[in-house]
Amino acid sequence: MIRHVVLDIEGTTSPISAVHEVLFPYARARLEEWVHRSDPAVAHVVTEVRGDINRPGASLDEIVAVLRRWIDEDRKVAPLKTLQGLIWEHGFADGELVAEVYDDVPPALRDWTAAGLRCWIYSSGSRKAQQQWFGHTGHGDLTGYLSGYFDIPSAGPKKEAASYRRIQEAVGGSPDEFVFLSDVAAELDAAAMAGWHTIGVRREGAPEVGDHRSVPSFSDMRLEEFVR
Numbered sequence: 001m002i003r004h005v006v007l008d009i010e011g012t013t014s015p016i017s018a019v020h021e022v023l024f025p026y027a028r029a030r031l032e033e034w035v036h037r038s039d040p041a042v043a044h045v046v047t048e049v050r051g052d053i054n055r056p057g058a059s060l061d062e063i064v065a066v067l068r069r070w071i072d073e074d075r076k077v078a079p080l081k082t083l084q085g086l087i088w089e090h091g092f093a094d095g096e097l098v099a100e101v102y103d104d105v106p107p108a109l110r111d112w113t114a115a116g117l118r119c120w121i122y123s124s125g126s127r128k129a130q131q132q133w134f135g136h137t138g139h140g141d142l143t144g145y146l147s148g149y150f151d152i153p154s155a156g157p158k159k160e161a162a163s164y165r166r167i168q169e170a171v172g173g174s175p176d177e178f179v180f181l182s183d184v185a186a187e188l189d190a191a192a193m194a195g196w197h198t199i200g201v202r203r204e205g206a207p208e209v210g211d212h213r214s215v216p217s218f219s220d221m222r223l224e225e226f227v228r
């Protein structure tokens with residue numbers, strides 16, 4: 001029986017454009033100023049970037065250039081995601097950023113949690129970013145429906161089966177109690193390899209998701225199919 005619904009963000013709960021055309025440019029425009037801040041969390045990010053590029057002596061200007069390139073290439077790497085999360089946190093607090101979630105997401109979260117399912121987020125965005133995102137949506141604060149958040153540092157990359165096993169171990173329960181919803185076939189493949197149920201979410205115009213059962217929106221998922 002399904003007990004845990006694990007959700008991807010970009011392309012699943014939220015439009016890809018909300019991440020790529022709003023969040024990414026917001027962080028990109030502020031990177032330079034942030035990298036030069038004397039803040040221990042930022043210093044940790046800088047050290048991690050230097051390690052990732054194997055250049056312990058890289059200047060801050062070089063770090064900024066690397067981070068900008070990673071944003072442009074949509075690289076899902078931990079130091080970039082951590083720094084983006086720090087920058088976005090301020091944007092949400094100031095009211096400059098509001099998270100866009102599809103209209104069908106809040107009622108589905110409400111219905112699933114009311115039926116006893118636990119809902120979790122697994123995204124490449126940092127946990128801080130995920131919490132800010134669901135705390136500041138155009139539909140209000142949705143964090144009350146969420147049991148927890150997983151990101152690259154806490155679970156691992158989304159296209160590796162081991163990451164889903166780590167989430168399952170952290171949450172508890174057997175693999176067949178988990179269902180993962182995502183728009184990316186390789187992520188669904190990895191979850192299926194870990195023994196999870198999978199549902200492809202194909203928002204308008206989205207590509208196919210291989211052999212996984214798919215739905216165009218959360219409203220098209222009948223709860224009884226989950227809890228049977």
Ligand SMILES: CSCCC(=O)C(=O)COP(=O)(O)O
Nearest residue numbers: 009010123124125129130133
């Ligand atoms: C709102 S969290 C930030 C989303 C993000 O940075 C990202 O890269 C989206 O990755 P996902 O794993 O949700 O596709």
Ligand SMILES: [Mg+2]
Nearest residue numbers: 008010011183
């Ligand atoms: Mg996605």
